[in-house]
Amino acid sequence: MTQPTTGAEAAAPPMPPPHGATDTTAARAAMVTRLEEAGHLRPGPVREALLALQREVMLPHAYVRVSGPGADPIDWRLLDGSHPDDQQEWLDMIHSDASILLQRDGEPLDSLPRGPVTGGHMTSMSTYTPATVETLQTLELAAGQSYLELGPGPGVSLALAATITGPGFATGVERDGHMAGFAQRNLDRLGVGAVVVEGDALDGHQARAPYLRIHSGIGVPCVPRAWVEQLAPDGRLLTTLVTRTPSWPGQLLVTRSPDGSVQAVLRGRPRGYRPLLGYRWLNTWDHRARIKAVPGTARTTRLTPPPDDAYGFWLACAYLAPGLVRNFQAETMTIVAPDDDSWAMAGPGDGTVRIHGQRDVWAELEEVHARWEQAGRPETYHVDLTDGAGLQHVTSGPGPRALSWALPALATIPRQAP
Template identity: 30%
Template structure:
């Protein structure tokens, strides 16, 4: 079939040229991107986030084909579904629930995964099908098993892959359960944010297998995590970079409970921006020590921070920053002093010498996960 897009090679090279060089972003991955053009996997309507400021932009191939093509071959993530398919893609509406990941992020995860020809790969989250196609180029389509929980998203991916002449094994189901029928796997490639690493991924992997996933703490940006499966059934590895993805559906955080008016009005001298703008090492350390979730929003010139206990949505704290103030408002619902806890964790990170993200790691066992600093023996998580 003739591809209607002209100068595909030039568009692909322009996209690759926008991805900053890094040792783990390999030529093999870029060659896969050349072999599997991205435009074949992006729907006619989407929501792109362009530039350093991530300006939201609706792209419509039918109405503005040049703008659509420019976005597809930029280093932009493109939202392809909102509200689990129950909403329309329009500016300022809906929660993103499926997307075509930014090419630089795709290059990161595939680089950290380091798949070799013949490796058996489990992919969790088929999405548009682009990464399943890239993996098929890297290891052979017969060796790729890709699972998608959303039937409509899975259907779209199957059509995209068929049109591109690529035939990996496609499964509709919960990727958190893996797919034991095709185990053991040499690589597990996860394209959704994970807070708890499912034991099934480890059990279904052979010793020495690599699992790469976006670790989502609910506090700050996500973190790329590269685990190696050990012969004793554990998995262990380090945080290797930035990776922010939509949460796996079985691990979506709960919404905060509504205010019942029983909260306490307090104040703090600690500027909320200290927590809101903390670097990745700090956010990882804070999340590991407390298990708390922090979300932010700008409203009427104020910066608002919600600190929430993910295990107890009825316990949360709202902290507000206003320019020019030296003390800031704190509204605490429930008895647990969440703001004090998150600040104590931040200053504990400072006392450690402000370690950066790649000094932290994780060990996953059948009993749960341990986050550590520098060495597995120095556990910092609760």
């Protein structure tokens, strides 16, 4: 594990914006206005940091996907923010709500060729901006707080956090050496005083612990013990809990009281962070054409397709009906069990559903929904992180009708050396 130089130690002066200062300032202001009007951003330090941070320094290039869904190999186009022909498209993109694609297949980032390129898969990207805003506001980040970011990638959220906390308080742990160096160089150019350490994010960073605020930019199946141990009294830890489906992620907020006790609350969310390396999501790509050709056998059902924002129900499905994934591009609600070659599709009319395969996917949803209603339609769940054996148990509350399950052990996920 290496310790890069901080902004104060680096000799490089701040980099001027590659585009006109007026253009970048106006782009940041427009981004903030859009986030406010959408209800994502409220007055406070996160808003001020968004206005102040020169995103163009942290995101000097961006990949654009040219190929359509399912293409293999994938065609990309790299926008170079310093090239006149790319500047306006690049400037608009890095100030949009899109996740900015930065790195293919762990490649070095010092001199990427501008223009078309074929093949590879994205291994690092910036976070969807509304999600970054939600995270930093949920953490209630303030000046002078020690902050740890796990898996910062290009470091945009780390730079925002450092802008809020002040120099010397923000640390990131990044396993990819090329990305860690890239982020550190850009942070140094901004002079925000943040440090990126190359290492395994699952271990946190004991050298600068404890932390008042910890944020994971990678999804994990359960909470690594090191993260909890490195959380200071009055501290907050925020992470995504992932299952094999990307459809129904959970957001876990861990707080430590002044007396040292820990509370953890899990809630369903419309989106979450990608899982750590070695954790493979299910998908519906290989089944979409088959479902269209053979939608399945129709039967009646008393379960009306639950709304997308019934997050407490869908989160329970991720654990109590495992191995399912939703095709959000389908015209009607379509849930697939890829490993079992089974699916369910709402319709063709009210009160009907089509099912196919050895697994009655819709019957499983009916059962979970009935249990969820009996439990009082919970939207949040408590997670017990105190089990000495390492198991982390989830429950919707007391009583025999409560929903409950255990989180998968972290040891089941391959750990890859940096």
